[in-house]
Structure formats: C-alpha cells, structure tokens
Amino acid sequence: MLLDTTGVARAVAIADAGYSQRRIVRMLGVPRTTVRDTIRRFRQTGLYTRRPGQGRHRCTSTRDDRFVVSDVLRNRFCTATEARTRLFEVRNVSVSERTIRWKLAERNLRAFRPARALQLLPQHRRPRLAFAREYGNWTMEQWKNVLFSNESRIALRGPDGRQRVYRRKKERFTPCAMTETVGYQGGSIMIWGGISYEARTELVIFDRGSVNAQRYVEEVLQDHVITFTTFIGENFRLMHDNARCHVARSFTEYFDEAGIQTLPWPARSPDLNPIQYTFGTILKDVFEQDYQRLRA
Structure with missing residues (x-):
C-alpha cells in the first residue's frame, strides 16, 4: 500500500x-x-x-481507478471478479482480482461481513414513522413511567457460530476437531424481563412448555407487572411487542380489567426497545447473584 x-x-x-x-x-x-x-x-x-521510475508500471490509469471505485460504490455487494469484468467491458482494461482489491484498498474500501437488519416493508415503515412522530418529543419524566419488557429464547446447547478450531487440511472430520451437537439444540428455555429508568423486574424463566396468553398473565403480569405498577405510579405504561400471547383476547381483556395502559408498538421494531441491548447485563447480574448465593 x-x-x-x-x-x-x-x-x-x-x-x-x-x-x-x-x-x-x-x-x-x-x-x-x-x-x-x-x-x-x-x-x-x-x-x-x-523515486522516478520506481516500482512496477501501473496497468490502470487514474480514470480506470475512478471507474472501479465508483462502480463498487454504486453496488456495494459487487465482488472483485464482477468489478474486473465491468472494467474490461466498459474500458477494455484487463486486470486481475488482486489488482482490483489493491485499487479499492487505496481508497480505503475493503470487504467486510455486512451488518444484518430486519426487512422493513412500506407497511412497517409507516407505523414506525407514526410512532416516532408521536413519542419522539416525550420528556424524560414521561419515559420514566414506561416498563420496557421482552422475551428471549435461549438454546441450551445451541452453537453461537463463533467457536473456532485449529486444524490442518483434510482434518475436518477428525474427532479432535469436531464439536458434538444435539438435535434441535438440546432444548431451550424462554426468559422474560422488564426494565424502567430506575429499576428492573426479576427475571422470569419459563423452563417447561410453551408460553400462551394464560401462562403469561399468571406468571408475568400478576406476579411482576402488577406489583411494578405501584413502584412507578398511576401513569404506568407497559411496552411489549406484538407476540401472539400479547394480542390474544384473554390477554387484552385482563389488561382492561387491571387498567394497564400499553404503548402501541409498531411491528418489526426490536431496535426501538432498549431492553434488547441490556439482556446480556441482566443475565450476567442474575447468574452472579446465584453464584454468590451458592458460595454462601
């Protein structure tokens, strides 16, 4: 370089x-x-x-380099082979894929794994925009009355895709270079948690069976959400997503009877929920408390 x-x-x-x-x-x-x-x-x-005449003669001109860079910027998922083909078709310049990568590296363009995001269609973007316009100007005092909640499923023996093993070629199926798995990831558990500006709820673990509306009401709302309303006050609001157990008729009827207000949450909006970024911290705190309790 x-x-x-x-x-x-x-x-x-x-x-x-x-x-x-x-x-x-x-x-x-x-x-x-x-x-x-x-x-x-x-x-x-x-x-x-x-130094004058130092180095190998460049096989592309400045205009060729600008063409390669602009072509890749227009199509960010373009490969070096595709960029080389485009350069030959348009400017009749033949280079290798390695040269294409060098030209891009000179402009600080390198290949990385793309970040993943949910697909948002027009029917998803409109409710998100309406939600932002309605609640974007809320003050911190108003957000202090909201309990953000969410559920997460944890695979007990599922791989996270980050484990690596050092091996030689043709040693892929060597026993020392393999990892054992169990069908369907060996089972899973569902957890529920909630956070507010000043506190958080206890972590609820659903270790057996599926979570339906009735179980959600009995194990979450009655034992944790209702008691949390007294901590926040009369302006309490609950935020939860649009899971099936949250939109069931028995669930909404219980909300009406208990007088609990909720935030109208737009579909496909996990990025708007702050608890998505704190689940790891909550789990860490819970496991550390259990560990200290066992040591005592």
Whole structure:
C-alpha cells in the first residue's frame, strides 16, 4: 500500500515528533511496512514522492481507478471478479482480482461481513414513522413511567457460530476437531424481563412448555407487572411487542380489567426497545447473584 504526498508528510512529521512506528500505524491506519518504507525513503531522498521510475508500471490509469471505485460504490455487494469484468467491458482494461482489491484498498474500501437488519416493508415503515412522530418529543419524566419488557429464547446447547478450531487440511472430520451437537439444540428455555429508568423486574424463566396468553398473565403480569405498577405510579405504561400471547383476547381483556395502559408498538421494531441491548447485563447480574448465593 502506498501513501500519497500528504500521507508521507504526516508520517514523517509524526516520526520527527518522537512517536513510534506502531503509533503512526494506528494514527494513519496503514500497514507497518508502509510506514517503515515511507520514512526510510524520505531519509534517503528527502522527497515526499517516490523515486522516478520506481516500482512496477501501473496497468490502470487514474480514470480506470475512478471507474472501479465508483462502480463498487454504486453496488456495494459487487465482488472483485464482477468489478474486473465491468472494467474490461466498459474500458477494455484487463486486470486481475488482486489488482482490483489493491485499487479499492487505496481508497480505503475493503470487504467486510455486512451488518444484518430486519426487512422493513412500506407497511412497517409507516407505523414506525407514526410512532416516532408521536413519542419522539416525550420528556424524560414521561419515559420514566414506561416498563420496557421482552422475551428471549435461549438454546441450551445451541452453537453461537463463533467457536473456532485449529486444524490442518483434510482434518475436518477428525474427532479432535469436531464439536458434538444435539438435535434441535438440546432444548431451550424462554426468559422474560422488564426494565424502567430506575429499576428492573426479576427475571422470569419459563423452563417447561410453551408460553400462551394464560401462562403469561399468571406468571408475568400478576406476579411482576402488577406489583411494578405501584413502584412507578398511576401513569404506568407497559411496552411489549406484538407476540401472539400479547394480542390474544384473554390477554387484552385482563389488561382492561387491571387498567394497564400499553404503548402501541409498531411491528418489526426490536431496535426501538432498549431492553434488547441490556439482556446480556441482566443475565450476567442474575447468574452472579446465584453464584454468590451458592458460595454462601
């Protein structure tokens, strides 16, 4: 990877200030060999540019490089092979996939795994927009009256996809390089929890059977939500998603009898629920409390 004139000047100035090459690598975001060769070349020639005629002849022009970069920016999921084919079809320039990757790396474009998000259709976007317009101006005092709740299913022996094993080629099915699994992930448990601005509920574990509306009312609402309303006050509101047990007739009738107000939650909106980002912390606290209790 090569640095332009500005990058070379920055690297030399940072080195003259007494910083190490490792610090320069972190500041400029380039490989350590690039920093080493750049500073060495400047010490020898006193120039911020490369020596005349140094290096291999470039097989693409500046316009070709701009075409490759703009083509990839228009189609972010384009592969190096597809970009090479497009360059040959439009500009009649034949290069390798490795050259395409180098051209993109010079513009700080590298391939990563894409982030995943829920598919939002127009019928999902409209309720989300209406929800944001109605509750986007709420004050912190109003949000303090809301209990955010959610359920999560945990596979007892399900793989998380992050485990790695070191092996040689053709050792994929060697017993020491394999992991044992159980059909249907060896069972699972359902947990429920709720958080507010100042407190959280106890963690409810449904270890057996499915969770229907009746069980949800008996084990969650009566034992935890109703008692939590006295902590928040008369302006209490419950937030939950649109799971089947939440929209059943018996469930809504119980809400009407208990006088519990809920937030109209738009479909496919787990990113709007803050408890989605705190379940790990809640589970950690619960397990640490159980561990301390067992030690005592």
